[in-house]
Amino acid sequence: MDESRLMNFRDAVLEALFLEMRADPNVILVGEDVGAAGGVFKQTQGLFDEFGDRRVIDTPISEPGAFGMAIGAAMSGMRPVFEVMFGDFMTLCMDQLVNQAAKVRYMSNGAARVPLVLRTTMGTGANLGPQHSQGFYAWAAHTPGLKVVIPSNAADAGGLMRAAIRDDDPVLFFEDRLLYNSSCEIASGLPIVPIGSARIVREGRDVTIIAIGRMVAFAQEAADRLAKDGVDVEIVDPRTILPLDEATIVGSVKKTHRAIVVDGAPRAYGVTGEIAATIMEQAFDWLDAPVMRIAAVNAPVPVSRSLEPLVRPDANTIENAVRAAIA
Amino acid sequence: MNKALKNAGGASVDGRLLLSMHRTMLRIRHFEETIRRLAASGAVPGLVHLCAGQEATNVGIIAALEDRDFIASHHRGHGHCIAKGAPVEGLMAEILGKASGMCGGRSGSMHVIDMERGNLGTNGIVGGGIPLAAGAALAARARGSDDVCVCFFGDGALNQGLLHECMNMAAIWKLAVVFVCENNGYGEFTAIDDVTAGPSLPGRGEVFGIPSEMIDGMDVQAVYAAARKAVDYARAGHGPSFIICNTWRFGGHHVGDKQEYKDDEETRAWRLRDPLLRSAKALSAAGIVSEEAIAQMEQDAISEMAALADGVRNGSEPAAQTLLEHVYG
Ligand SMILES: Cc1ncc(C[n+]2csc(CCOP(=O)(O)OP(=O)(O)O)c2C)c(N)n1
Ligand SMILES: [Mg+2]
Numbered sequence: 274m275d276e277s278r279l280m281n282f283r284d285a286v287l288e289a290l291f292l293e294m295r296a297d298p299n300v301i302l303v304g305e306d307v308g309a310a311g312g313v314f315k316q317t318q319g320l321f322d323e324f325g326d327r328r329v330i331d332t333p334i335s336e337p338g339a340f341g342m343a344i345g346a347a348m349s350g351m352r353p354v355f356e357v358m359f360g361d362f363m364t365l366c367m368d369q370l371v372n373q374a375a376k377v378r379y380m381s382n383g384a385a386r387v388p389l390v391l392r393t394t395m396g397t398g399a400n401l402g403p404q405h406s407q408g409f410y411a412w413a414a415h416t417p418g419l420k421v422v423i424p425s426n427a428a429d430a431g432g433l434m435r436a437a438i439r440d441d442d443p444v445l446f447f448e449d450r451l452l453y454n455s456s457c458e459i460a461s462g463l464p465i466v467p468i469g470s471a472r473i474v475r476e477g478r479d480v481t482i483i484a485i486g487r488m489v490a491f492a493q494e495a496a497d498r499l500a501k502d503g504v505d506v507e508i509v510d511p512r513t514i515l516p517l518d519e520a521t522i523v524g525s526v527k528k529t530h531r532a533i534v535v536d537g538a539p540r541a542y543g544v545t546g547e548i549a550a551t552i553m554e555q556a557f558d559w560l561d562a563p564v565m566r567i568a569a570v571n572a573p574v575p576v577s578r579s580l581e582p583l584v585r586p587d588a589n590t591i592e593n594a595v596r597a598a599i600a
Numbered sequence: 601m602n603k604a605l606k607n608a609g610g611a612s613v614d615g616r617l618l619l620s621m622h623r624t625m626l627r628i629r630h631f632e633e634t635i636r637r638l639a640a641s642g643a644v645p646g647l648v649h650l651c652a653g654q655e656a657t658n659v660g661i662i663a664a665l666e667d668r669d670f671i672a673s674h675h676r677g678h679g680h681c682i683a684k685g686a687p688v689e690g691l692m693a694e695i696l697g698k699a700s701g702m703c704g705g706r707s708g709s710m711h712v713i714d715m716e717r718g719n720l721g722t723n724g725i726v727g728g729g730i731p732l733a734a735g736a737a738l739a740a741r742a743r744g745s746d747d748v749c750v751c752f753f754g755d756g757a758l759n760q761g762l763l764h765e766c767m768n769m770a771a772i773w774k775l776a777v778v779f780v781c782e783n784n785g786y787g788e789f790t791a792i793d794d795v796t797a798g799p800s801l802p803g804r805g806e807v808f809g810i811p812s813e814m815i816d817g818m819d820v821q822a823v824y825a826a827a828r829k830a831v832d833y834a835r836a837g838h839g840p841s842f843i844i845c846n847t848w849r850f851g852g853h854h855v856g857d858k859q860e861y862k863d864d865e866e867t868r869a870w871r872l873r874d875p876l877l878r879s880a881k882a883l884s885a886a887g888i889v890s891e892e893a894i895a896q897m898e899q900d901a902i903s904e905m906a907a908l909a910d911g912v913r914n915g916s917e918p919a920a921q922t923l924l925e926h927v928y929g
Binding site for chain 2: 327377386420
């Protein structure tokens with residue numbers, strides 16, 4: 274009965290959509306090419322056939338208007354999942370997101386709510402260049418009223434999407450395209466993963482790596498190599514950055530006494546700074562070394578096959594940082 | 601009282617309805633006058649935009665809706681809130697940022713949301729309410745319901761891309777939405793003609809195949825007739841309409857604006873077209889009610905609103921511990 278299955282990230286999120294759309298007729302999917310075409314990344318295949326054009330809605334290329342409409346639909350009783358094809362295009366939704374969606378509950382003194390998921394893709398590594406590689410989760414996380422989710426693996430992606438759809442607040446769901454084909458064992462029924470809880474990916478004694486999204490896989494690769502030299506790495510995946518599971522992160526650092534924070538988005542004013550400051554505030558006396566930050570360079574993402582990999586951290590940069598931290 | 605009326609434009613309105621619209625317009629006028637006084641005395645935090653002069657567009661449109669229907673309003677939105685049924689004391693308290701305000705004092709004039717009455721809110725972002733109303737119509741379609749949604753916006757929002765995006769989507773999906781432009785000739789201090797291209801404003805709806813018309817927004821019967829047609833059309837599943845109501849704000853952009861950009865002659869001419877004078881005249885000419893009764897209605901509205909002012913002004917401020925409430929559910 275309770276057999277787990279090997280499933281990839283894309284299919285896990287798709288299964289979450291099937292399950293939630295079957296369970297609740299108010300869940301609708303809205304976006305460009307999400308209908309009969311099945312999504313430009315094949316991420317919505319089959320939904321249109323099962324749920325029809327009233328619930329799986331292909332929009333024109335009108336992100337501000339269509340996203341604003343998703344907010345109006347959410348306020349009036351639906352649970353829209355709104356898809357932004359590339360995270361870079363989220364900028365077109367920013368006013369609606371920040372000035373409407375994030376504040377409706379507050380402005381109405383709790384009488385109105387916006388149960389909506391903005392789902393989008395991101396990530397470097399496919400030579401898509403400056404306008405098709407960005408992940409604006411730090412921007413979003415600067416706005417009270419939003420929740421921000423960044424899954425690093427298929428099981429979390431499916432489980433967090435289910436939680437995001439059931440959440441009564443606007444949730445931003447960032448999917449790294451280069452994780453789409455990565456698979457893991459997923460328990461039957463696709464268990465819901467609560468928003469706001471971090472996961473200890475690997476237990477260790479010597480140093481804590483807190484890694485976001487695809488950086489978790491690089492951290493695991495680095496940890497495997499370091500283990501051969503007797504370095505015992507603990508990896509924490511926050512899974513959601515707003516709300517941030519500070520207790521799990523701080524608890525891990527109090528155990529290992531060293532922390533390295535890794536993110537694939539630009540370093541300035543980003544997630545690494547927020548997490549590092551949280552550790553300093555809550556675990557300063559436990560630290561044996563300054564908290565280190567590794568993140569993308571402060572530059573746009575170039576297309577060039579030789580330049581693009583230099584933009585963000587990888588297993589090598591993480592491995593080197595750990596060696597420096599424990600030296 | 602049920603006598604049908606004919607106005608110059610040919611719109612025909614039931615006498616009882618005209619009377620009730622007149623009363624609502626009076627209440628809005630004197631609500632706004634009370635707010636103006638409170639603001640002048642320093643009791644209103646922040647900016648406040650009054651709609652005196654535009655009552656016919658507020659009331660004539662909303663009179664054609666059912667309670668279950670939705671509206672989205674804008675920064676000059678007290679009249680929409682009242683016409684949709686908001687309690688005036690709670691609204692006044694909200695505008696003053698008080699604890700007893702409809703939104704606990706956190707929304708003020710420009711961000712009042714009244715879900716109980718299907719009001720998706722006044723809005724601090726010009727054009728911001730347009731997709732909210734269109735989205736409520738999209739939700740209605742997904743649910744298979746025939747709720748109708750109205751979005752109100754000023755002439756300033758005519759040049760926001762959001763409007764054109766939403767008109768396009770409303771047209772392709774035949775959404776039950778009525779786009780209502782309250783064209784008062786100015787966006788802040790800028791005249792519409794200086795910033796709005798093209799020979800025809802209705803043309804901006806017609807390019808999407810949306811039935812569009814420009815009407816006298818100072819005549820509540822004409823507004824109601826246009827709204828009736830558009831709302832019935834939407835409810836029957838035929839899709840959106842676009843109504844441009846030509847109107848005038850009697851006050852400045854916000855309380856305190858001296859309106860040096862407006863021409864006095866123009867203002868005098870529009871004053872003569874006061875929607876309240878017009879409906880009062882229609883009521884007495886048709887023998888629906890006496891002039892005395894109409895005057896009494898106005899006195900009642902004045903007393904109702906004035907009586908609220910002191911209590912609201914002296915009401916308690918929201919408690920500090922409410923600051924972080926309702927950021928999340
Ligand atoms: C997006 C945006 N831009 C600018 C403003 C500042 N602003 C507030 S009201 C207004 C004028 C709006 O004019 P109109 O839509 O004609 O409405 P009216 O004030 O005439 O009722 C402006 C520019 C704003 N609130 N939002
Ligand atoms: Mg105007």
